[in-house]
Structure formats: structure tokens, C-alpha cells
Amino acid sequence: MNNEISYFTGVLGIYIRWCTWQRIGYLVVVGFFSGLMVVQTEIADALIRGEIGLTWQPWVATYSSVISFIIVSPFLIYSCELWPFGKAHVIKTTIKLALLYIPITLCFITIMLILRNSIHLMIDGTLFDSWDLIDRYIYEFPKALTIYLIFIFVTYTKINYDHSQREQLNAANLQNELHTIRMQTLRSQLQPHFLFNTLNLISSTVYQDADKADSIIARLGDLLRYSLASEQKPFVTFKEELQAMQSYLEISQLRFDERMALEIAISPATKLVLIPTMLLQPLLENAVKYGIEPSNEIGKIILESTLKNGLLEIKITNPLRQRTQQQESFGIGLQNTKDRLKLLYQEQASVSLESNHHDQITLTLILPAQYLENTHE
Missing domain, CATH: 3.30.565.10 (Histidine kinase-like ATPase, C-terminal domain)
Incomplete structure (x- = not known):
């Protein structure tokens, strides 16, 4: 129990420290352009299906996903920083990241559905869709896996790069001192x-x-x-x-x-x-x-x-x-x-x-x- 409390306390702390204006701005820019490419694809697919009346719906669907993932991403980043992915830890860390996918994805889907339905209610007074809530979770759950894996790969790449830079800087400082x-x-x-x-x-x-x-x-x-x-x-x-x-x-x-x-x-x-x-x-x-x-x-x-x-x-x-x-x-x-x-x-x-x-x-x-x-x- 104490370990769980310590973990979530650490997650909250890293979330607060991580969410600087610079990082938020970086995520917003990356999310905006990534979402823009997805929106164009969604609109093109809708036109092919003959849904010419669609205007704002693809934007809501796409950017609700982007915003939701931005919100949960600090938790995932903290976990990657906490769990090394070297040769000695690869199996243990892989298992932890696989298990982490469940709560992270559930939070991501929950926030996304809240945003989508809230915006739909404000614009036209209807819900996002008529699907059963459980069916929607079952549908969205595997879809998030690709984004999850890409994000983990990018995060560990950045962590390893920063670690390499610090080692080079420390080595240079040591060489200068010697x-x-x-x-x-x-x-x-x-x-x-x-x-x-x-x-x-x-x-x-x-x-x-x-x-x-x-x-x-x-x-x-x-x-x-x-x-x-x-x-x-x-x-x-x-x-x-x-x-x-x-x-x-x-x-x-x-x-x-x-x-x-x-x-x-x-x-x-x-x-x-x-x-x-x-x-x-x-x-x-x-x-x-x-x-x-x-x-x-x-x-x-x-x-x-x-x-x-x-x-x-x-x-x-x-x-x-x-x-x-x-x-x-x-x-x-x-x-x-x-x-x-x-x-x-x-x-x-x-x-x-x-x-x-x-x-x-x-x-x-x-x-x-x-x-x-x-x-x-």
C-alpha cells in the first residue's frame, strides 16, 4: 500500500513539475499538427462515404483524443523515467509498461469521451454517439495501443539521449578538471x-x-x-x-x-x-x-x-x-x-x-x- 501511495504521490509531483509552459506549448504544437493530419484523413474518408454534411465532428473527434493524451502523458513519462529499460531491466520494465497500459488507456478514453460528449451537447444538444459505453471502451481500448507504443519509444529515446548528453558533459568537465x-x-x-x-x-x-x-x-x-x-x-x-x-x-x-x-x-x-x-x-x-x-x-x-x-x-x-x-x-x-x-x-x-x-x-x-x-x- 505504501508503495502505491509513494508511486501516485510521485506521479502527482512529476505532473506538477513537468507541466511548464514550455512543455505544454511543445505538446500543443506537436498535437495540433498531428491532429491536423488525422483530421484531413477523417474528412476525406467521410467524403468518400458520402457524409458531406460533416464539418466540425472530425475536429472534435480528433482533438479530443489529442488533448486527452496530452493530459495523461506526464504520468507515462514519469513511469518511463522511473523504470529503466536497460538490458538488466528489459523484461521487468516491459511487464510494468504492459500493465500500465490498462490504467493509462482507461483514463485516456474516459477523458476523451467526456470531452467529446460535452462538446457535442454544447453544439447540437446530442451525445457523441449512441453506442453503449462498454462497447465504446472495448472499441477504443486496442486503438490506443499504437499511440501508446510510439509514445513510449519516443520517451525512452529522449531519456537515453539526455542521459548520453549528461555523461558527455560530465566527462568533459572531468577532463577539464584533470x-x-x-x-x-x-x-x-x-x-x-x-x-x-x-x-x-x-x-x-x-x-x-x-x-x-x-x-x-x-x-x-x-x-x-x-x-x-x-x-x-x-x-x-x-x-x-x-x-x-x-x-x-x-x-x-x-x-x-x-x-x-x-x-x-x-x-x-x-x-x-x-x-x-x-x-x-x-x-x-x-x-x-x-x-x-x-x-x-x-x-x-x-x-x-x-x-x-x-x-x-x-x-x-x-x-x-x-x-x-x-x-x-x-x-x-x-x-x-x-x-x-x-x-x-x-x-x-x-x-x-x-x-x-x-x-x-x-x-x-x-x-x-x-x-x-x-x-x-
Whole structure:
């Protein structure tokens, strides 16, 4: 008994929630055009039978059926939503829907007959027909089966479609969350890595040259401020990134003095292109680590950028001191850069290393050229 009360309470609740103006309007439109096609058929059949005097009767007969089914349809929709139709429930749900056909159809016929007879009484003072009421129910009962089955099919199709859309949306949201977490993890790995190396540099110079250590600390502060300010910005312009990296390069030059030469050739067309924040830092760090640090000879680091066919190309060239180590062990900085670009651009970005004349190695980054809105040089 409690189950029946719970079911009918749920039916009433879903009926109230379901009957919004938008849904009612949708059913009215669908019912109107469906009924219109049926009415035309009824009128044509009547003319063939010679019932030329029929005018409003086919309209009453058809639209009383349409309105009646609209009234009972929320109960059927609620039942379809309540009873899943998957492989594990197909037999049980089929039995339930077969049994539900009885009360739904009885309600549908009852409402339909009330509407038909009421309208006939108001128009010409007669009943819809002279049939016995039981005969009319017996006649109408199997006729409703086709509409019932079509409605169930459409309803379950809509339910499955909505469920599929929600799953796709949830999967997309989950993928975005995982993507964000992954990006944050990569960035959080880069910052301690760079900070550790810089602090070691400060430690090694503070007692030998206090002024140099002060300069390094000042530039480190500039770089950390940039990193913190861009914490919530996944992308910055190439110009902003380059300005911040000047601090890093100056730190390196303070460390190696005349051993490190620097050449920067930046195309003006690339300055407003958006790139991932802190993209250049680990790459420049690798250039210093593998190109300058291992040798007492003078080495030059070259940073270039060009714009070709909608692609930003960045090249970082440094002396090739330890070819095997440089090519086989990229370290956390370069590996994280590859991972970041893979997450952000999929196959549209690339990272490559190429040795030149056996004494230099060039790292080439190629990214899609993207800009802020209304900002393009």
C-alpha cells in the first residue's frame, strides 16, 4: 500500500513539475499538427462515404483524443523515467509498461469521451454517439495501443539521449578538471626546480662577491613576482614572457660573467602572440646548464622568434658541450615543457632538438599563433 501511495504521490509531483509552459506549448504544437493530419484523413474518408454534411465532428473527434493524451502523458513519462529499460531491466520494465497500459488507456478514453460528449451537447444538444459505453471502451481500448507504443519509444529515446548528453558533459568537465590539475602540477614542479638552482647560485656567490649576490637576489625577486602575478594566467604575450626572462638571463650572466654571451633576435610580429606562462624559463635554463656551465670556454646563447604561416617559431641555440647527456637526458624542465604543450595544443605544437656543425644545438618550439581579442600586429 505504501508503495502505491509513494508511486501516485510521485506521479502527482512529476505532473506538477513537468507541466511548464514550455512543455505544454511543445505538446500543443506537436498535437495540433498531428491532429491536423488525422483530421484531413477523417474528412476525406467521410467524403468518400458520402457524409458531406460533416464539418466540425472530425475536429472534435480528433482533438479530443489529442488533448486527452496530452493530459495523461506526464504520468507515462514519469513511469518511463522511473523504470529503466536497460538490458538488466528489459523484461521487468516491459511487464510494468504492459500493465500500465490498462490504467493509462482507461483514463485516456474516459477523458476523451467526456470531452467529446460535452462538446457535442454544447453544439447540437446530442451525445457523441449512441453506442453503449462498454462497447465504446472495448472499441477504443486496442486503438490506443499504437499511440501508446510510439509514445513510449519516443520517451525512452529522449531519456537515453539526455542521459548520453549528461555523461558527455560530465566527462568533459572531468577532463577539464584533470587537465587543470595536470597543468598546475607541471607548473608547481618547474618553480621549485628553478628556485633550487638559483638559491644554489646565490649560496655559491654570496661569500665571494656580495654585490653580485645582491644583484642575483634582486633579479630573482623580479622573476618570482612575475611567476606569482601570472599564477592565474595560463597564457601571456611573448613580449611579457621575454621581459621576465631577461631577469633570468641576467642572473646567469652575473654567474658566468664573460663566459656567457647572449644574442636576442625577436621579430616584432611575435611580441603579441600568446604563449604558456613560464614556457621559456626551463628551456633557457637547459641552454645554460648544458651549453655554458660544463666548460670554461666562452659560449653564446641565441634566442630567436619568427612568425610563419600562422605559427610562432622560437629557437634557442647554445654550445654543444655534452651531446650524449643533452640528447638523452632532457631533465624535468624540457620534459614538462613537452607535456604542457601536449596538453594545451595536442598535435599542433612541436619541440625538436637539432645539432649544428657539431658545436651547437638548437631547440625549436613551434606553436599556433594565438592572440588576445582585438589585439593583433
